[in-house]
Amino acid sequence: MKKIAYILATLAVLALPCERVSAWQPPAAQDGFVPVEQLGNQEQLPAAPLVAGAYGVAWAAILFYVWTIWRRLARIERELADVARRVAPGGR
Amino acid sequence: MTRLFTVLLIVCIGMFGYAPFLIVNAPYESTMGLVQKIFYFHVAAALTLFLSAFVAGISSAVFLFGRRPSADRVAVAAAEITVVLGLIVLVSGPLWARKAWGVWWQWDARLTSTLVMWLVFQSYILLRRYGGPGSERLSAAVAIFGAALVPFVYWSVNMWRTVHPTTNVVPTLDPSMRGPFLFCVLAFFCLYALLLTTRTALETRRAELEALYLALED
Numbered sequence: 001m002k003k004i005a006y007i008l009a010t011l012a013v014l015a016l017p018c019e020r021v022s023a024w025q026p027p028a029a030q031d032g033f034v035p036v037e038q039l040g041n042q043e044q045l046p047a048a049p050l051v052a053g054a055y056g057v058a059w060a061a062i063l064f065y066v067w068t069i070w071r072r073l074a075r076i077e078r079e080l081a082d083v084a085r086r087v088a089p090g091g092r
Numbered sequence: 093m094t095r096l097f098t099v100l101l102i103v104c105i106g107m108f109g110y111a112p113f114l115i116v117n118a119p120y121e122s123t124m125g126l127v128q129k130i131f132y133f134h135v136a137a138a139l140t141l142f143l144s145a146f147v148a149g150i151s152s153a154v155f156l157f158g159r160r161p162s163a164d165r166v167a168v169a170a171a172e173i174t175v176v177l178g179l180i181v182l183v184s185g186p187l188w189a190r191k192a193w194g195v196w197w198q199w200d201a202r203l204t205s206t207l208v209m210w211l212v213f214q215s216y217i218l219l220r221r222y223g224g225p226g227s228e229r230l231s232a233a234v235a236i237f238g239a240a241l242v243p244f245v246y247w248s249v250n251m252w253r254t255v256h257p258t259t260n261v262v263p264t265l266d267p268s269m270r271g272p273f274l275f276c277v278l279a280f281f282c283l284y285a286l287l288l289t290t291r292t293a294l295e296t297r298r299a300e301l302e303a304l305y306l307a308l309e310d
Contacts, residue, residue, distance in 0.1 A: 047127035047191050054130040054184035055112075058137065061183075062283065065176045069290055076297045083304045 100286040107279035114272035121269075127191040134184040135262065136276040138206075140284050141177040142242050144170050145209065147288070148216075149239020152232035164228055165299065167235055169291035171216045173284065174238070178210035193255055201252035205245045212238035 111132070121128035148170035154163035185203065186196040197203065212234060219231040249258045265273060 045191050047125060050127055050187045050191050051129050054187040055133060057183045057187075058133050058180045061176055061180050065173075065287070069287070069294060073290070073294050073297065076294065076301055080297060080301050080304065083301065083308060087304055087307055 097286070097289060100282060100289065104279070104282050104286050107275070107282055111272075111276055111279050114275055118272045119266070119268050124192050127188055130184050130188040132273055132276045134181060134188060135273070136280040137177050137180040137184070139277055140280040141174060141181055142246065143281070144174040144177055144284060144288075145213065145239045145242050148174055148213070148235045149242075152235035152239075156229060156232045156236070161299065162296075164232065165295035166288070166292050167232060168220060168295050169288050171213050171220075171231075171235055171238075172291060173287050174213045175210065175217060176287075177284075178206070178213065182207065182210060198255050200254040200256060201248035202245065202254050202256040205241065205248050209238055209241040209245055212241065 115129055115132045118129065118132070120126060121131075148167050151163045151167035151170060154160055155167060185206075189198070190196050216231050216234045216238065219227050219234060223230060246259065248254065249256050262273070
């Protein structure tokens with residue numbers, strides 16, 4: 001009796017991976033080929049222009065902002081020099 | 093100031109010059125492919141955006157409760173940079189989403205809260221420009237409110253069901269992607285330090301000019 005129980009337990013342990021294997025189903029066989037033009041919009045969309053656009057916008061925004069700071073700083077420095085000349089004794 | 097500016101400028105040019113090589117050599121993500129490379133600038137800009145919003149909020153609080161004009165100058169600079177960084181995040185995100193999700197925009201928690209935070213800092217800038225006398229105190233309160241939104245924006249992806257990836261993505265990054273990513277984050281932090289010092293210097297010079305005009309009137 002003990003021997004039968006041991007054999008059954010061994011068989012059950014050995015059957016476990018078989019169960020997992022039988023649960024796996026191979027992908028369905030392909031009935032035909034689909035031309036890339038017929039794919040959905042999302043799959044057709046090339047990624048390169050989007051990546052280039054994202055990095056381009058980031059660079060453009062940073063450079064434009066640096067340029068605006070530079071321009072404002074130059075204008076204030078000019079104005080400061082002008083006002084300082086007028087404030088100085090003997091100025092105006 | 094000039095020495096710090098020069099050092100930061102050289103480091104920034106070096107880092108932003110080298111970053112594209114690291115990004116190009118980083119591996120392709122298995123499901124998204126090339127478009128995932130937007131991640132390196134998009135997330136780095138977003139983290140710097142959060143930092144900038146905090147700087148604006150804390151400086152505004154110091155100005156509001158401590159009455160320190162220098163803190164207000166830092167707040168103005170930080171708020172303006174927050175708007176620029178927000179623009180980068182809000183443009184690069186939809187470009188990535190168009191390929192990854194199939195749509196430019198989704199009104200989900202992360203995207204909507206980021207847009208709201210960006211609009212709050214836009215309103216700060218508009219208030220400063222057109223608010224008239226006394227607007228600096230009102231705008232300081234707006235900046236504190238904007239900074240308070242940062243934790244909501246950050247954790248929105250974990251609290252609500254969204255299409256945006258969760259905050260778990262960055263800590264579990266593959267080492268081959270983590271290196272270029274951390275480099276880009278450092279580059280953005282360095283750029284932020286450079287922009288903040290320069291923009292604050294501009295505000296300081298503007299205050300000096302106003303003082304001189306007042307002296308001229310007396």
